[in-house]
Amino acid sequence: MSKLKAAYQTLLNKWHIVIAHRFFWPIFLIVGLLFSIAASTFDILDLYLQLILIYVGINIILTVSLNLINGYMGEFSIGHAGFMAIGAYVASLLTVNVFPQTANMFLFPAAILAGGIAAALIGLLVAIPSFKTRGDYLAIVTLAFCMIVKSVLENIDAVGGPRGLLGMEKLTTLPWVFFWTVLSLWVIRNLVYSKFGRGVLSIREDEIASDLMGVNTRQVKVIAFVVSSFFAGIAGGLFAHTLQYINPRMFDIIKSTDILIMVYLGGIASIAGSILGAFIYTILLEILRPLGVWRMVFMPLMLVLLMIYRPRGIMGLREARLFIPLRDLFASKFWRQKKKESGDASAGD
Amino acid sequence: MPLLEIKNLTHRFEGLCAVDDFNFTIASNELVGIIGPNGAGKTTVFNLITGVYRATEGSIYFTGNELVGRTPHQITKLGIARTFQNIRLFKELTVLDNVRIARYGQAIYSPMEALLHMGRYNAEEKRITDHAMELLSIFKLDDAANERSKNLPYGLQRKLEIARALATDPQLLLLDEPAAGMNPNEIKQLMEFIGWIRKTFQVTIILIEHQMRLVMGICERLVVLDFGATIAEGLPAQIQNNVKVMEAYLGKELVK
Ligand SMILES: Nc1ncnc2c1ncn2[C@@H]1O[C@H](COP(=O)(O)OP(=O)(O)OP(=O)(O)O)[C@@H](O)[C@H]1O
Numbered sequence: 015m016s017k018l019k020a021a022y023q024t025l026l027n028k029w030h031i032v033i034a035h036r037f038f039w040p041i042f043l044i045v046g047l048l049f050s051i052a053a054s055t056f057d058i059l060d061l062y063l064q065l066i067l068i069y070v071g072i073n074i075i076l077t078v079s080l081n082l083i084n085g086y087m088g089e090f091s092i093g094h095a096g097f098m099a100i101g102a103y104v105a106s107l108l109t110v111n112v113f114p115q116t117a118n119m120f121l122f123p124a125a126i127l128a129g130g131i132a133a134a135l136i137g138l139l140v141a142i143p144s145f146k147t148r149g150d151y152l153a154i155v156t157l158a159f160c161m162i163v164k165s166v167l168e169n170i171d172a173v174g175g176p177r178g179l180l181g182m183e184k185l186t187t188l189p190w191v192f193f194w195t196v197l198s199l200w201v202i203r204n205l206v207y208s209k210f211g212r213g214v215l216s217i218r219e220d221e222i223a224s225d226l227m228g229v230n231t232r233q234v235k236v237i238a239f240v241v242s243s244f245f246a247g248i249a250g251g252l253f254a255h256t257l258q259y260i261n262p263r264m265f266d267i268i269k270s271t272d273i274l275i276m277v278y279l280g281g282i283a284s285i286a287g288s289i290l291g292a293f294i295y296t297i298l299l300e301i302l303r304p305l306g307v308w309r310m311v312f313m314p315l316m317l318v319l320l321m322i323y324r325p326r327g328i329m330g331l332r333e334a335r336l337f338i339p340l341r342d343l344f345a346s347k348f349w350r351q352k353k354k355e356s357g358d359a360s361a362g363d
Numbered sequence: 364m365p366l367l368e369i370k371n372l373t374h375r376f377e378g379l380c381a382v383d384d385f386n387f388t389i390a391s392n393e394l395v396g397i398i399g400p401n402g403a404g405k406t407t408v409f410n411l412i413t414g415v416y417r418a419t420e421g422s423i424y425f426t427g428n429e430l431v432g433r434t435p436h437q438i439t440k441l442g443i444a445r446t447f448q449n450i451r452l453f454k455e456l457t458v459l460d461n462v463r464i465a466r467y468g469q470a471i472y473s474p475m476e477a478l479l480h481m482g483r484y485n486a487e488e489k490r491i492t493d494h495a496m497e498l499l500s501i502f503k504l505d506d507a508a509n510e511r512s513k514n515l516p517y518g519l520q521r522k523l524e525i526a527r528a529l530a531t532d533p534q535l536l537l538l539d540e541p542a543a544g545m546n547p548n549e550i551k552q553l554m555e556f557i558g559w560i561r562k563t564f565q566v567t568i569i570l571i572e573h574q575m576r577l578v579m580g581i582c583e584r585l586v587v588l589d590f591g592a593t594i595a596e597g598l599p600a601q602i603q604n605n606v607k608v609m610e611a612y613l614g615k616e617l618v619k
Pocket residue numbers: 376379381399400401402403404405406407408448573
């Protein structure tokens with residue numbers, strides 16, 4: 015009986031590893047991709063529901079990328095909408111003015127990528143001076159950046175000035191959103207579980223101690239900021255080709271506030287939390303649509319209340335095991351096994 | 364050639380002279396104690412060596428390199444590591460990550476390889492994780508590898524800080540009051556432990572302590588600091604009977 019129980023226990027232990035890291039992800043990816051293709055080609059899913067899922071995906075990308083700065087690194091950036099704007103405008107200009115209309119279907123990923131790269135380059139320009147000095151300059155610099163982007167766009171006639179840009183095709187489909195969302199989650203999760211990601215975390219915990227332990231804190235901050243801006247740009251491109259219309263006002267501080275709320279709602283420094291925050295908030299926005307302008311009161315209020323009563327969010331500083339690499343998740347366990355094996359080996363000699 | 368040589372080091376905080384024309388040398392494999400009453404400038408000396416503050420005047424040479432003007436992580440890379448008077452672990456991070464962060468410079472892969480978990484990433488991560496676990500097991504902290512460091516008992520946090528410092532592969536280890544907050548029995552064990560670390564890891568150690576009798580046993584040489592200047596230097600036995608030192612400590616340790 016006890017043997018059976020032990021066997022069951024090992025199965026349970028192993029099962030978790032198996033389910034988490036060997037089978038779950040490939041199956042999830044294939045099913046997700048197939049479902050998203052099916053849903054957008056055949057009329058399985060209501061167009062409205064499809065649209066909501068597309069917004070959920072875009073918001074996940076925005077949330078997880080801002081979480082890198084505000085959650086993992088513990089700095090405070092309010093400029094995420096500015097980077098989103100850059101991605102949106104660059105991608106839109108490419109599909110509308112540069113790429114031949116007929117090839118847009120195929121060149122769409124290139125347009126999105128270009129939007130991401132443009133945002134990343136601008137991110138680099140913002141990061142280098144802002145991280146030169148210690149202190150809470152980032153909030154001010156990114157706030158200013160967001161305002162500058164908006165007024166620059168309003169003053170360039172070639173991109174439609176305050177009227178904005180029109181004429182994008184509806185190229186953002188569910189499969190593409192699925193692809194970019196998974197990519198952003200995967201890349202940021204990879205970064206977090208690397209020496210640079212641990213550097214990011216240590217900056218949040220104690221920047222001076224981090225520097226003293228050999229972490230090149232400036233390099234780490236710049237990398238995080240560039241990656242974060244890149245994915246904001248990606249999200250912007252996807253957003254522009256969903257709505258098929260953009261103008262500078264869409265990317266103001268209110269948009270940034272939305273993203274901040276999703277980060278602090280879902281939980282700082284957590285991939286799972288970012289997904290959760292984006293999901294809940296996007297759905298909530300839809301439900302509260304009848305409130306109209308009152309949303310503008312409700313949302314900032316929600317942010318303030320969150321930061322007071324639940325500053326770390328639902329999943330704050332915790333991660334779903336699915337996202338943690340085995341090497342980290344079972345570090346102690348693996349080490350014990352290894353020690354036992356080498357002990358057995360030497361005992362056998 | 365001495366391992367570390369400090370010449371005419373002076374540091375002022377808005378008028379307050381925390382370190383005043385301080386001179387100091389230490390050779391490889393020495394264990395030297397810096398003692399002195401509260402506010403003597405001991406921690407400031409460590410902050411100057413490790414680049415947290417930039418010296419107002421003077422110079423610091425380590426294996427022939429001038430340290431003044433370098434950033435902390437550059438100095439760490441040259442081979443100096445330290446612990447803190449008030450424990451400064453990465454509290455919310457695991458014990459393992461605390462140590463692995465200190466191997467930032469030893470893990471060789473590019474940001475791109477990190478983003479894609481490709482190329483050298485896997486082999487290097489395995490290498491630094493194994494090394495970190497090895498180090499933790501030496502400190503009997505391997506079972507706690509997945510714990511958040513803030514959940515460790517106080518004594519183990521102090522130990523983890525030393526393990527983390529050693530993870531940077533230092534030649535010179537700076538310990539700032541490692542015995543603070545411990546009872547006499549723990550302190551005795553800690554001092555033996557420090558002697559053992561010195562032998563095992565072949566490191567040169569500077570140990571700050573403000574209670575003189577704690578370091579008498581293990582330090583070969585003591586430097587006594589008061590108001591940022593050296594007031595006495597020599598063998599522990601000489602220091603014990605030095606009049607100036609007694610004066611500096613009067614009303615404190617020696618009265619008891
Ligand atoms: N950042 C700072 N700004 C201003 N003054 C400082 C700063 N750091 C230290 N001081 C002052 O410099 C003097 C030396 O401080 P330091 O911390 O080096 O002393 P210490 O010898 O380490 O004392 P303790 O035994 O209490 O740790 C003290 O008078 C202290 O108040």
